[in-house]
Amino acid sequence: MSKFDPAKLKLTYFPPATPFKPVDERKYTFTHSDVTGELFLTIGYCYDFDAINMKLRDEVFAEWKHTMGQYTLTGKVFVSNGEFNEKYSMIRFHIFQKELPLALTAMVYGDRNFYMNHPWLLDSPIYVQFESAFPQFHQLIYYGTPRQYLTNPQHQYVV
Numbered sequence: 001m002s003k004f005d006p007a008k009l010k011l012t013y014f015p016p017a018t019p020f021k022p023v024d025e026r027k028y029t030f031t032h033s034d035v036t037g038e039l040f041l042t043i044g045y046c047y048d049f050d051a052i053n054m055k056l057r058d059e060v061f062a063e064w065k066h067t068m069g070q071y072t073l074t075g076k077v078f079v080s081n082g083e084f085n086e087k088y089s090m091i092r093f094h095i096f097q098k099e100l101p102l103a104l105t106a107m108v109y110g111d112r113n114f115y116m117n118h119p120w121l122l123d124s125p126i127y128v129q130f131e132s133a134f135p136q137f138h139q140l141i142y143y144g145t146p147r148q149y150l151t152n153p154q155h156q157y158v159v
Contacts (some may be wrong), residue, residue, distance in 0.1 A: 004105045008037055011110045014044025018049060019113035023064055023071070023121070028111070030060040030103045039102075041110040060096075060103040060128075064121070071124045073146065075104075079132035086134055093130060093137040100143060110150040115150060122147040 013019070017026065022045065029048035031040045042048035051061050062075035077096045080089035104126060108115070115122055126143040 004102055004109065005037075006109060009039045009041060009106055009110055012040070012042045014042060014046060014048065017044040019111070020117045023118055024066055024116075026064045026111070027061040028060075028075075028107045030062075030107055031058070039106045041106055043111060043114075047089075058096075060100065060107075062104075062107060062126075062128075065100050069123055071121055073121075073126045075100075075125060075126065075128040075143075077128060077130055079130050079137045080134060081131070082133040089137055093132065096130065097141075101149070105141060107148045112150060115146060122150065138151045 011065055025045060027044055027047050029040075029042040029044075029051055031048075031051045031053070032038065033040075040051060042051060047061055057078045060075055061079055062073055065072055065074050077100070079092050079096065084092065125145060125147050128141050128143055130139045130141065132138040
């Protein structure tokens with residue numbers, strides 16, 4: 001796993017989102033630069049589509065959802081919609097699995113003030129939907145809780 005370096009994280013808020021609100025529909029857009037190693041996190045009511053490289057599609061989206069009395073942090077990553085062959089889709093799937101702990105660590109660390117104001121969310125489940133035209137890569141995977149990523153930023157969550 002790539003190591004999380006807080007100094008490399010660049011955080012942006014889309015108003016009216018703040019470090020403290022909203023909870024419902026709070027959205028995260030995580031991207032990175034392979035060249036500089038910088039990590040980019042946007043927090044808002046909507047995703048930061050301007051930050052996405054439409055050719056690479058290596059972003060991670062996540063949002064807080066309240067369903068059946070429980071909050072969950074629900075993420076999604078784009079593996080393939082048929083534009084990549086099965087072998088390349090498998091590579092993308094495995095890269096996302098390997099790098100998701102880094103992305104989740106950046107999301108939770110970048111929003112740590114939010115968790116100080118909403119500590120009940122620290123033990124909420126995190127699920128990530130891998131979106132793919134190939135059924136073997138179209139999966140919903142459990143990734144632990146925000147607390148795991150906040151208390152040990154170097155933690156590698158085994159999936």
